[in-house]
Each structure stands twice: as structure tokens, then as C-alpha cells.
Amino acid sequence: MRVDFVKSVSEIIAEDENSIFVTGDLGYAALETLAANHPRRFLNAGVAEQNMMGVAAGMALTGLRPWVYSIAPFTTYRCLEQIRNDVCLHKLPVRIAGNGGGYTYGIMGSTHHALEDLAVLRPLPNIQLFFPCANDHVAAAVRAMSTLSGPAYIRLAISAFSTQWSHLDENPLTLTRRYSRQASPSVTVIGVGHGVQIALRALATTGLAHENVDVFGVARFPLDLKSDAALCESVAASRRVLVVDEHYLSGSVGEALRLALPRARHFEVMAASYSPEQRYGNPEFHLRQCGLTPEALSALVGDLQTRPA
Amino acid sequence: MTQSITSLVADTFAIRRKFLRMHFEARAGHIGTGLSCIEILAYLYRVWMREGDQFILSKGHGASSLYATLHHVGRLSDADLDSYYKNGTLLPAHPAPLALPAIPAATGSLGHGLPIASGMAYSYKHVRSTPQRVACLLSDGDCNEGSVWEAALFAAHHQLDNLAVIIDANGLQGFGRTEDVLGLEPFADKWKAFGFAVREIDGHHLGELHDALSEPPHRRPLAVIARTIKGKGVRLMENKLEWHYLPMNEEQYAEALRDLDRDEGRVVP
Secondary structure, three states: OHHHHHHHHHHHHHHOOOEEEEEOOOOOOOOHHHHHHOHHHEEEOOOOHHHHHHHHHHHHHOOOEEEEEEEOOOOOOOOHHHHHHHHHOOOOOOEEEEEOOEOOOHHHOHHHOEOOHHHHHOOOOOOEEEOOOOHHHHHHHHHHHHOOOOOEEEEEOOOOOOOOOOOOEEOOOOOOEEEEOOOOOOEEEEEEHHHHHHHHHHHHHOOHHHOOEEEEEEOEEOOOOOOOHHHHHHHHHHOEEEEEEEEEOOOOHHHHHHHHOOOOOEEEEEEEOOOOOOOOOOHHHHHHHOOOOHHHHHHHHHHHHOOOO | OOHHHHOHHHHHHHHHHHHHHHHHHHOOOOHHHHHOOHHHHHHHHHHHOOOOOEEEEOOHHHHHHHHHHHHHOOOOOHHHHHOOOOOOOOOOOOOOOOOOOOOOOOOOOOOOHHHHHHHHHHHHHHHHOOOOOEEEEEEOHHHHOHHHHHHHHHHHHOOOOOEEEEEEEOOEEOOEEHHHHOOOOOHHHHHHHHOOEEEEEEOOOHHHHHHHHHOOOOOOOEEEEEEOOOOOOOOOOOOOHHHHOOOOOHHHHHHHHHHHHHHHOOOOO
């Protein structure tokens, strides 16, 4: 997703002379061209994220529109108060990018995983959150962020997702993607951001495609279910929802969906989880370790189908 | 001291009286911290600030002295000032976001002002190439925060000579003397080591403020360590930690005003 992100943001920087790219000393083999093309509007702020976010707020107070980039935990948790006070409370057009959402930094270890990023940002005033479902979803999110007059955050997954299952359509407003459509679905599966990739693998490999399920991927918070009529119609028909979210449950978008979709009689969330005994490996290993697998998802769909609608 | 600087003395008395009235009527604390920076604010708003220049109050707990100063220079209305501390006001104890055109940033959590000011100064100098300058007022307690020193590295690295940092060094912070809580000395050496031009002055002396702030250094940010007295101008409050918190009663308010009258050379009955 990083390649797609840099490509899209480079277009914005080229188009908008008030946009500036600020990195927290990351971007090797990714940001060099952007830096060379726009030396006045590219800044490496060093490894000092609190200052970086405050600097971005100060820049925005002078009319600039900064894109602030680092690894997701560093550009969220480390400078949360700067995001809250300096950026959000002032409704400033600071666009924050966190690379490595979820477990996608894998073997880099716990410090580099971002499993609470959306939870800590979700309650903040004025901010909009974007979490693309796939590499080819990033450009639309960046474009949407660039039109906002207030703050935004984008959760990027570094993993290069191959498109195993194409989407049928994409809501231009909410960016919600639909991956499977049934006349009267028995279960509505909703993936949060790149978490939907687990459901897509289930569609491709576990036989889920032969089940009577609708599959959606949501990509934006606050939710706008009035605009997401297709999603709501699916839930009204199935009354059984399964959310898959590569994020801890507490504070997740999955939890927000549970509150927002009261018509679902059965509601399950497959989320990331922590264990003090956890081990480290590639992203795939981490997903398996906490049960976020296509097989588990298919089994849970089967279980939901046995419950009375 | 030039005539115009001398005339600022009258401004400082007027601002102090306004400030004390606000605090007395509101029964509000943070008096000592406000009194220590009134000469600095009067100098900035009467002399230093030019069209388009920006001021960031990093020591957000000094908001009431900023409100009094802004009102004194005609940038805050009577109605706004009268609402200070009351329900429904846009003038709470620490500056609010998006509330007043004269105050660009909400502060109150320490360590936020200098990064914001540095971002503004960077934008003016390196992106927009405009002549605006930025002043930022910090407290001792502010300088406990790591983000201040991140910003100091940043400002010096980017040669922000359009940035003036002023530290209202009254030597007292939230729960003790700075030297006992988290010592900052040698303070001037710290700023120098970070790459700032450093000027250490009596922060209540308008001539010294003028000398320190009127000639910006070249390709370096400026740090003015303004040695001040917490509670300055009101004898019963000077250098006393408790006046970070206490409101005044009627008797104390009367005594405070008598101190100001005496110092200004007015006849005290």
C-alpha cells in the first residue's frame, strides 16, 4: 500500500502548492523521488513525532496542508495529545499517515504493530479515519482526504495484497466496497479495511463463495450508513453479521458497527487479540496466532447460518 | 531606554490593574504566573509584533494576562473580557481553540507551543518565503517537557531566525521551585548548546526586553531567558508558590491595588 500511497500523495503535492510532505525520518526507497521533485515541500522532521505533529499544526495554521508520515504507532500513540489538541481541536487540515496498520509489520515485533490506532483516534473531534481495503483502494482514500478542510488519518498496510477477489462496486462517498452479492443473504460479512482480505481469501479458497453470503469492506469512519444503503439492506435481509477486523476489539470499528447496525440479530466480531505468551513471525503468522484465518471465518459463517434469523 | 519604551511602563500598570480586576471578579487563580509575564506581553504587543507576526502562548496558564493585554491593545472586546471565567465564555483559564482571532492556538498542556510556533516559522521562512516572525512564550514548567527540546533541535537545525523564544523564568512551577523539582540550570548553556542565540535578561525591565528582542540573530533562532518574579508587583504574592493557585479576597485585592499605586508613584491614601 505504501507504493500506492506515495504515488497518490505525490500527485496531490504536485497539484496543490499548499500541500507539504512531512516524514518522521522514514521512507527509504519510497520517498526519494517525492523529496527530489519538491524540495521546498518535503521535510524530514527527524525522529521526534511530538514535535513533528506540532510543527504540522503550526504549518497548517499558516495555510499549508501537511501530510505527516511515519510507522502507524509512532504517528499516533507517541503524539496523541498533539493530534488531539494541536490538530483536531483546531480542525486543521493535517493528513496523518500510519504505515503498517494491524500486524503488517509482522516480525518487526509488538512495538511496530498497530492494533489500537483506530481506537485511540476514533473518539477525537473533527478527525476522519480512512482504512483502505486493498492496494487499489488507497488512491480513492488519499483523494478523499485531500478534499477535507479538517484532519484525517489513513491506516496503511505494508503488505502487498494481491487481488484474489475483485470488488463488484465501490461507494464513491463512503468508499465501502462490495465483494459478493446474494438475492437473500444468510450472513453479511464486513471486513474493516485490509481486514477484508481475510474474507476475500475465504471466498477464494475455503468455499465461502458457494455460501449464501454478502461480503463488504468498509474503509471510512465516522460511518455513514445512510449513504451505505446496500450494506444496510444486506443486514436487514440476513440479520446475521460477521465483522473481521485486524485490530483489537476494544474501540474497534467492529464495535462501532455493532452499535450502528441494531437490525442484526446475531453479531460476531473476529478481531486481533493479545496474549503475553504470543510469539513473533510474519503477518500471516500473527493472524493465525489470534485466529484471524479464512478457515475460522468460514466456520463462523457456518455457525451463524445455524442460528435463527 | 527610548521614550517609546519608557512609555510602556504605564501600559504595564494598566494591564496589571485590568488583570487583577478580572481575577478578583472571577475569583480565579493563576495570578502569580500571569503577573510574571506582563512586561513581556506588553513589549511584544506594543512594540515587537508587526502586521502578520504571530504569538503563541505556550504557557497556556498565563491566558488571563494575554487576555488583559489583548484587551489593552484593542484586540479583544469589552464583552469578551467581561465574560472571562463565566459560564458560556470563550475565555477560559487556558486559551480555547477556534475561539478568538487574536489567539491562533489553544494551549494549556505544556510543551505544545514551541512545536507549533516552529512549524509556523518554518512555513514562513522555508516554504512561503514571507517576512513574518513568530514569538513563543514558555514557562519553566514548559521546559520540563521533552517536546520543547525536540522543537529546539528542529528550530536550530532549520535556522529559524524568524522565531523568538522567550522563557518566563520565574523559578517556580506547579508544585515547587524549579531548581528542586527538575533543575534547568545551566539554562542559558542548554539553549546555546541546542544552537540558539541566547540573551539572559531581567524580564521586568522593558529596556532589556527591547535590547534582547529588537535585533534578531542571523540564521539562528533566539532564546531570551527572562528572569522574572512570580507574582511581580503584588508584594504579598511575589515568589510564593501558593499564588499559582489561590484567588484573592477583597482585602488582598485592595492591597494589591495599593501596591500598584505606590509603585506607579500615585498618592496612596
